[in-house]
Amino acid sequence: xxxxxxxxxxxxxxxxxxxxxxxxxxxxxxxxxxxxxxxxxxxxxxxxxxxxxxxxxxxxxxxxxxxxxxxxxxxxxxxxxxxxxxxxxxxxxxxxxxxxxxxxxxxxxxxxxxxxxxxxxxxxxxxxxxxxxxxxxxxxxxxxxxxxxxxxxxxxxxxxxxxxxxxxxxxxxxxxxxxxxxxxxxxxxxxxxxxxxxxxxxxxxxxxxxxxxxxxxxxxxxxxxxxxxxxxxxxxxxxxxxxxxxxxxxxxxxxxxxxxxxxxxxxxxxxxxxxxxxxxxxxxxxxxxxxxxxxxxxxxxxxxxxxxxxxxxxxxxxxxxxxxxxxxxxxxxxxxxxxxxxxxx
Amino acid sequence: xxxxxxxxxxxxxxxxxxxxxxxxxxxxxxxxxxxxxxxxxxxxxxxxxxxxxxxxxxxxxxxxxxxxxxxxxxxxxxxxxxxxxxxxxxxxxxxxxxxxxxxxxxxxxxxxxxxxxxxxxxxxxxxxxxxxxxxxxxxxxxxxxxxxxxxxxxxxxxxxxxxxxxxxxxxxxxxxxxxxxxxxxxxxxxxxxxxxxxxxxxxxxxxxxxxxxxxxxxxxxxxxxxxxxxxxxxxxxxxxxxxxxxxxxxxxxxxxxxxxxxxxxxxxxxxxxxxxxxxxxxxxxxxxxxxxxxxxxxxxxxxxxxxxxxxxxxxxxxxxxxxxxxxxxxxxxxxxxxxxxxxxxxxxxxxxxxxxxxxxxxxxxxxxxxxxxxxxxxxxxxxxxxxxxxxxxxxxxxxxxxxxxxxxxxxxxxxxxxxxxxxxxxxxxxxxxxxxxxxxxxxxxxxxxxxxxxxxxxxxxxxxxxxxxxxxxxxxxxxxxxxxxxxxxxxxxxxxxxxxxxxxxxxxxxxxxxxxxxxxxxxxxxxxxxxxxxxxxxxxxxxxxxxxxxxxxxxxxxxxxxxxxxxxxxxxxxxxxxxxxxxxxxxxxxxxx
Numbered sequence: 001x002x003x004x005x006x007x008x009x010x011x012x013x014x015x016x017x018x019x020x021x022x023x024x025x026x027x028x029x030x031x032x033x034x035x036x037x038x039x040x041x042x043x044x045x046x047x048x049x050x051x052x053x054x055x056x057x058x059x060x061x062x063x064x065x066x067x068x069x070x071x072x073x074x075x076x077x078x079x080x081x082x083x084x085x086x087x088x089x090x091x092x093x094x095x096x097x098x099x100x101x102x103x104x105x106x107x108x109x110x111x112x113x114x115x116x117x118x119x120x121x122x123x124x125x126x127x128x129x130x131x132x133x134x135x136x137x138x139x140x141x142x143x144x145x146x147x148x149x150x151x152x153x154x155x156x157x158x159x160x161x162x163x164x165x166x167x168x169x170x171x172x173x174x175x176x177x178x179x180x181x182x183x184x185x186x187x188x189x190x191x192x193x194x195x196x197x198x199x200x201x202x203x204x205x206x207x208x209x210x211x212x213x214x215x216x217x218x219x220x221x222x223x224x225x226x227x228x229x230x231x232x233x234x235x236x237x238x239x240x241x242x243x244x245x246x247x248x249x250x251x252x253x254x255x256x257x258x259x260x261x262x263x264x265x266x267x268x269x270x271x272x273x274x275x276x277x278x279x280x281x282x283x284x285x286x287x288x289x290x291x292x293x294x295x296x297x298x299x300x301x302x303x304x305x306x307x308x309x310x311x312x313x314x315x316x317x318x319x320x321x322x323x324x325x326x327x328x329x330x331x332x333x334x335x336x337x338x339x340x341x342x343x344x345x
Numbered sequence: 346x347x348x349x350x351x352x353x354x355x356x357x358x359x360x361x362x363x364x365x366x367x368x369x370x371x372x373x374x375x376x377x378x379x380x381x382x383x384x385x386x387x388x389x390x391x392x393x394x395x396x397x398x399x400x401x402x403x404x405x406x407x408x409x410x411x412x413x414x415x416x417x418x419x420x421x422x423x424x425x426x427x428x429x430x431x432x433x434x435x436x437x438x439x440x441x442x443x444x445x446x447x448x449x450x451x452x453x454x455x456x457x458x459x460x461x462x463x464x465x466x467x468x469x470x471x472x473x474x475x476x477x478x479x480x481x482x483x484x485x486x487x488x489x490x491x492x493x494x495x496x497x498x499x500x501x502x503x504x505x506x507x508x509x510x511x512x513x514x515x516x517x518x519x520x521x522x523x524x525x526x527x528x529x530x531x532x533x534x535x536x537x538x539x540x541x542x543x544x545x546x547x548x549x550x551x552x553x554x555x556x557x558x559x560x561x562x563x564x565x566x567x568x569x570x571x572x573x574x575x576x577x578x579x580x581x582x583x584x585x586x587x588x589x590x591x592x593x594x595x596x597x598x599x600x601x602x603x604x605x606x607x608x609x610x611x612x613x614x615x616x617x618x619x620x621x622x623x624x625x626x627x628x629x630x631x632x633x634x635x636x637x638x639x640x641x642x643x644x645x646x647x648x649x650x651x652x653x654x655x656x657x658x659x660x661x662x663x664x665x666x667x668x669x670x671x672x673x674x675x676x677x678x679x680x681x682x683x684x685x686x687x688x689x690x691x692x693x694x695x696x697x698x699x700x701x702x703x704x705x706x707x708x709x710x711x712x713x714x715x716x717x718x719x720x721x722x723x724x725x726x727x728x729x730x731x732x733x734x735x736x737x738x739x740x741x742x743x744x745x746x747x748x749x750x751x752x753x754x755x756x757x758x759x760x761x762x763x764x765x766x767x768x769x770x771x772x773x774x775x776x777x778x779x780x781x782x783x784x785x786x787x788x789x790x791x792x793x794x795x796x797x798x799x800x801x802x803x804x805x806x807x808x809x810x811x812x813x814x815x816x817x818x819x820x821x822x823x824x825x826x827x828x829x830x831x832x833x834x835x836x837x838x839x840x841x842x843x844x845x846x847x848x849x850x851x852x853x854x855x856x857x858x859x860x861x862x863x864x865x866x867x868x869x870x871x872x873x874x875x876x877x878x879x880x881x882x883x884x885x886x887x888x889x890x891x892x893x894x895x896x897x898x899x900x901x902x903x904x905x906x907x908x909x910x911x912x913x914x915x916x917x918x919x920x921x922x923x924x925x926x927x928x929x930x931x932x933x934x935x936x937x938x
Contacts, residue, residue: 003414014860018868021795025874035874037793039722047723047800051731058735058811069819072840074755082755089752096742103709103738110716111731114652115723121921122653122914123718126936131714132661132707139706146745147699151692154751158688176515176606195605205605236685240606241509242618244683244758248824251755255684257618258508259602262685288839300836307835309758309826311502312509313516314427317829 041117048115055108059101071287074248075280078270078304078325081157082251088153092146160231160265167233167265172224172306173204174256175239177315179306180204181224185215185340195239195258205239206341214342217335222321224306226268227331233265244310247323249275255310268325275325276302369479371471374894376478377456378789381782383478384449385863387485391440394433396856401425403849405831419497427830431500432518434828436492438503439526443533444488446636446774448481451575454639454781455544455568457789461887462562464553464904466897469546473539480536484529491525499526502828504629507600507621511592514607524593527586534583541572541579548572553886555906560925560937562885562910563656566663567642570670571635577674578631585624592616619684626677633770634673637737638666640777641708644730646910647780648712650883651727652719653921655911658711659937665704672701682750683757691750698748705741709734720914720921724881725799726783732807733776739811740769743818758828761821767814779806782866787880791892792873798865802858809855816844882922884910889926909937 028036077083114122169184171193182204184190191213197205206213219225226232236245238256245264246253254264275281281302289299308319326334370376397416400409401424408423419429456474460467468474491498500518501510505526513520548561548569561569588599592613600621601613649656656662678686678694712734721727743765746752756762779802786794825838832838832845879888886906890898904926912923917933929935 003411014864017864021798021868022872035793037796037874038880039724039796043796043800044721044723047728048721050804051723051728054807057808061811061815065816065819069816069844072819072823072844074822074824085751085755088749089746089755092746092749092752096745100739100742103713104735107713107716107731107735107738110713111721111723114716114719114721116653116720120720122720124655124914124916125657125718126655126911127658127660132658132711135710136661136703136707139703143699143702146749147696150695150699150749150751154688154692154695154749157751157754158691195603196610198605198610240604241512241515242506246758246824246826248755253683253754253757257685258604259614259617260619260685284840288836291839291842292836300839302837305835305837307824307826310506311431311828314431314830316431317427317831318834320835 039116044115044117048112051108052112055105055111058104058108062100071280071284073280075275075278075284076270077249077251078268078275079250079252080267080269081160082266084153084156085251088149091149095142095146162231162265165231167231168227169233169235170224170226171204171235171237172245172256173237173239174243174245174308174312174319176241176313177308177319179222179224179245179308179319179321181219181321182206183217183219183335183338185217187212187215190235191216191341193237198239201344208345214340216341217338218341218344219338224321224323225331225334226323226325227328228268228271228325230328231265231267233263236262236264241312242310243308243312243319246307246309247304248307249304249323253309271325271327272302272304272323273326275304369475371467371475372894372896373456373460373468373471373474374789374898376474377453379478380448380452380456380481381789383482383485384445384453385866387440387444387488388449389859389863390489391437391445392856392859394437394440396853397425398430398433398437399849399852401430402831403845405833428497428500428517430830431502431516431828432498432522435500435502435505435518436488436498439499439530440488441771442503442632442636443530444481444485446771446778447537447632448533450636450774450778450781451568451571451639452478452481452540453778454564454643454785455540455572457785458562458564458887459544459547459568460551461788461890461898462565462885462910463548463551463556464886464899464906465547465551466899466903468543469551470543473543477536477539477543480532480539484532484536487525487529487532491522491529494521494525496520496522498522504622504625505589506625507589507592507618508604508606511589511600512604512606512611514609524590527590527593530586531583534579534586537575537579541575544568544572545576553903553906556925559660560906560909562642563645563659563662563666564639564642564885566666567638567645570666571638574631574635574638574670574673578628578635581624582628585621585628588624589621619681619686622681622684623677626680627674629680630677631670631673633766634669636774637770637777638669640733640774640780641666643777643781643784644712644733646885647726647730647784648715648734649911649913650784650881650922651722651724651730652715653722653913654715654719655913655937656711657714657717658707659909659911661707662711665707668704669701672697672704676701676748679748679750679753682753688750695748695750699745701748702741702745705737709738709741722881724783725794725796725803726780728800728803728807729776729780729783732803732810733773733780736768736772736776736810739815740765740767740773744769755824756821758826759821760817760825760827763827764814764817764821767817768810772810772814776806779803779862784881785887786866786869786873787876787892788887790870790873791876791894792869793876793880794865794869794873798861802861802865805858805861806855809851809858812851813848813855816848820844879924882920884912884922884924886925889924908935911937 171182191210192207236256238258243256304323306321412420496517591597598613598616676698679698914921
């Protein structure tokens with residue numbers, strides 16, 4: 001019944017709109033004169049003024065958002081390479097913000113400034129080689145710089161130098177809809193694994209005949225423990241569909257692809273305990289806890305997180321794993337409490 | 346040639362019935378209207394879906410009776426299920442990208458304008474053109490049908506990455522819904538190819554006397570290059586879809602290897618899901634230019650006509666269209682930086698991708714310069730075109746971030762991407778489409794759209810569009826992934842609740858405001874004021890044809906072209922426009938090319 005009434009009101013509204021338009025048209029017909037759909041100087045003036053106001057509003061709301069949404073952003077990078085990425089980000093952002101803040105106001109101002117007038121005539125100018133040359137070359141040069149900077153950063157991030165230390169190897173295994181970590185153990189070598197070996201408690205499909213697998217440590221909680229200041233190599237595997245391991249605080253992301261293995265190396269530099277003391281994080285947590293308190297929810301404590309960032313099914317939105325960066329001693333202590341794969345079997 | 350023309354006309358005078366005039370029409374003007382109206386219907390469906398999932402995102406715990414009404418078992422008690430959320434996102438994307446902004450935009454304006462602006466009687470093959478529409482109609486029907494399948498419509502995202510899309514065990518939407526999606530797209534691709542081939546042949550062969558390639562309006566250049574992109578890239582999607590159909594139904598392993606899903610070990614071995622992504626994006630990236638180039642073409646024409654000024658840098662505009670088109674084929678990998686591809690390959694794709702900024706910048710600067718010292722007639726079409734330039738700049742700039750592989754690491758697949766592509770290709774293209782409809786409505790229906798409603802429509806749409814998508818940049822920078830049913834599972838994102846509400850309010854207001862456009866369109870088509878032949882005092886040939894639609898477009902001889910289309914406010918001429926069919930005056934210097 002409600003639906004019926006809503007539809008009825010909608011139909012009546014459209015009919016009413018039609019009648020109003022009709023009355024308006026008839027009344028202008030009686031007065032005579034030009035087609036009211038022709039654009040008059042007055043229209044140009046009104047629309048031109050609105051356009052320049054829109055330009056002002058666009059720029060103003062940009063600054064407003066930068067100001068009021070700064071609290072929701074991620075804190076400083078908690079990984080070594082992330083600092084390089086953030087620097088590149090800042091340079092690129094400054095560049096595009098400057099271009100945005102020049103071109104948009106010019107566009108809207110021109111719309112106002114050159115709003116039409118029956119008495120005026122436009123300037124006839126088909127092209128200007130100098131101008132066009134300048135605004136082809138300037139972007140080209142700026143982009144060349146940006147490309148070189150970007151590619152250098154990319155190369156540093158993707159091909160890290162491991163000569164000074166051997167990275168800690170950890171497998172991150174994805175399936176609908178959860179994550180499991182497998183540490184390579186004392187030999188720092190992961191045993192072979194394949195979904196074909198999955199059976200009973202061996203939920204990652206680790207090869208029980210591979211001696212390298214005996215000392216592997218499979219986490220029982222959805223938690224990824226990382227020692228601070230040590231390079232880790234995460235190796236990703238998926239059991240079913242494509243997932244993506246996204247660790248935004250570390251500026252790390254890599255797809256987990258069934259049938260193949262991918263990896264990403266990085267060095268965590270800030271422990272969970274330390275990031276909680278960071279000013280931006282304190283403010284963010286305070287805001288969040290005010291919102292949560294208003295809804296009657298538990299207070300929240302800041303944590304690093306690994307989330308799934310490739311659509312993978314119904315519970316994609318809740319496929320997460322807590323990431324804990326701790327000191328080497330804390331990490332060793334935690335590790336000593338874990339069972340190895342051999343012990344589990 | 347002449348005798349052929351006569352017999353062609355003769356044929357049609359005899360057999361004009363309701364069926365071959367309005368339904369199985371071979372007249373490009375009628376086909377263009379068919380594309381437009383079908384595109385609008387699909388657009389209403391696609392936009393409505395986005396409003397439904399915006400309800401979910403802003404008020405995840407709230408019950409909306411309308412969801413139960415529309416979604417049935419998937420909206421029980423007024424709360425949508427995660428499955429239908431993903432389905433809505435998927436079908437919204439598919440419909441908007443392919444059905445509205447490809448077929449609806451290109452199909453409408455290529456059909457309407459190519460023959461009329463180059464001075465041809467019709468498309469090279471009216472029959473293929475008709476088939477193109479009816480394949481499109483059929484694919485639309487199949488796509489809409491897929492919404493009513495027991496297990497739900499396709500839900501693996503509009504990019505349908507396998508294995509998710511290949512395994513019905515992985516999600517219910519990968520069952521019958523996915524099969525219909527693939528069938529629909531296969532039919533769609535046939536439609537697109539038939540249309541594109543026709544456009545290319547028509548532009549190359551049927552230009553009227555004097556219409557050299559360098560005298561073509563930029564609309565035609567854009568449609569022409571778009572059609573070439575379509576012909577070269579859509580077949581690759583077709584093969585990708587075909588292989589996926591094989592994997593799904595005939596047990597092959599093109600994209601599948603070593604998979605255990607829902608406790609069942611599959612026997613597939615040796616395939617790679619990444620192969621699909623390469624094939625998909627080989628179409629997928631040119632596709633975004635297939636969407637945006639026609640909008641550029643329309644904008645070029647509308648801005649020049651209403652600025653009463655030649656488009657600035659015609660040659661640079663043509664050159665940048667071509668540069669964008671060529672580059673668009675070698676950048677697809679930037680969608681795949683995070684697949685674990687060789688970092689060197691990532692470098693190559695970063696390089697080629699950032700190069701696109703150069704021709705794009707040239708286009709933006711040229712539009713702005715065209716406005717400079719113009720005499721701007723701010724029609725609704727003109728406002729939408731200027732809006733396009735604004736959104737294209739805003740959205741294009743963030744492309745510099747996403748195209749840079751190192752920066753993509755942390756914003757890949759987040760709301761930053763959602764903001765970027767909606768602004769740069771969604772909004773820009775839809776603004777171009779609106780500009781085209783407002784501008785060429787008198788040519789299509791011989792009537793005028795209501796100006797005041799057009800202004801209202803523009804302002805609400807423009808403000809809401811920015812209101813919806815601009816804040817999403819910040820959500821992406823905060824690390825929020827896209828395609829999340831809700832972000833309440835992460836306390837870290839709890840501080841985005843207000844932003845989500847703000848976005849949804851803008852979306853709902855903006856969505857409902859489209860009723861103003863629909864009303865204006867249908868009311869004006871039937872009862873709008875009669876238009877004069879050339880209401881915008883435009884130079885291009887379509888305005889030299891009579892208001893009433895003739896099969897063959899011009900009575901008697903086809904017009905002969907003597908000049909380029911942008912002689913607006915030319916010094917020494919009486920009027921501030923000189924149509925292309927006006928001969929060069931004695932002592933006048935031909936300009937433009």
